[in-house]
Amino acid sequence: MVNVPISAAELDTVKQNPPSVLxxxxxxxxxxxxxxxEFLPPLKKICDEFSLQKKYFRExxxxxxxxxxxxLHRGQLYxxxxxxxxxxxxxxxxxxxxxxxIDNKDLAALSGxxxxxxxxxxxxxxxxxxxxxxxxxxxxxxxxxxxNTNLPVGQISEKVGFCNGTYFSSYFKKVTGLSPSQFRAxxxxxx
Numbered sequence: 638m639v640n641v642p643i644s645a646a647e648l649d650t651v652k653q654n655p656p657s658v659l660x661x662x663x664x665x666x667x668x669x670x671x672x673x674x675e676f677l678p679p680l681k682k683i684c685d686e687f688s689l690q691k692k693y694f695r696e697x698x699x700x701x702x703x704x705x706x707x708x709l710h711r712g713q714l715y716x717x718x719x720x721x722x723x724x725x726x727x728x729x730x731x732x733x734x735x736x737x738x739i740d741n742k743d744l745a746a747l748s749g750x751x752x753x754x755x756x757x758x759x760x761x762x763x764x765x766x767x768x769x770x771x772x773x774x775x776x777x778x779x780x781x782x783x784x785n786t787n788l789p790v791g792q793i794s795e796k797v798g799f800c801n802g803t804y805f806s807s808y809f810k811k812v813t814g815l816s817p818s819q820f821r822a823x824x825x826x827x828x
Contacts, residue, residue: 679705723748723755724762731767735774736798741767775799776812783821790817 683701686694727744744767745752759767775797782793791802799805810816815823 721762723750724759727755727759727767728763728770731771731774735771735778736796738798738800739771771798772808773812776809779805779809779817780813780820783817784825793817 679701683698683705686697686701727748730744730747731739741752741756745755748755750758756767759765759770763770765773779793779797782788782796783790786793788796790806794802794805797805799808806816809820813820
């Protein structure tokens with residue numbers, strides 16, 4: 638995971654003019670990158686370019702970032718072998734069933750691996766446990782529903798697979814810093 642610091646002014650610009658790549662579905666692919674080290678030099682180049690702020694530095698940073706994203710998207714999506722195919726199948730299953738009550742045992746049965754071994758492989762490919770991956774997916778869908786619908790928070794909680802509305806609200810707040818209602822109030826009018 639790469640964290641990119643962004644100023645409040647830049648965030649406002651993004652909110653007013655979301656980059657087309659964010660709406661294109663391009664980033665909805667499940668990227669599994671075994672050797673992220675090959676992307677460190679171009680990312681360092683982006684940071685250096687941004688630090689120097691020479692003429693047209695934003696355009697150059699944008700072009701370099703696009704190059705990294707394209708390289709990730711091309712042929713780097715899945716590594717060959719049974720383990721990566723199992724992880725791909727698990728990720729696809731999670732994306733199609735995240736709103737259901739699924740756990741590591743269900744996913745292990747799907748893959749043919751023991752749940753602890755599968756979780757280690759999954760972590761190696763994605764950087765997070767299967768449980769955390771499911772929770773993140775549920776929260777991302779919840780954020781979308783909070784902003785794009787008028788559904789009550791309890792209904793959103795159920796729709797995204799949380800059995801307990803209180804747990805949903807507390808986890809949502811842990812991730813976003815705001816309760817679902819506060820999140821809706823803060824961002825709904827900004828989109």
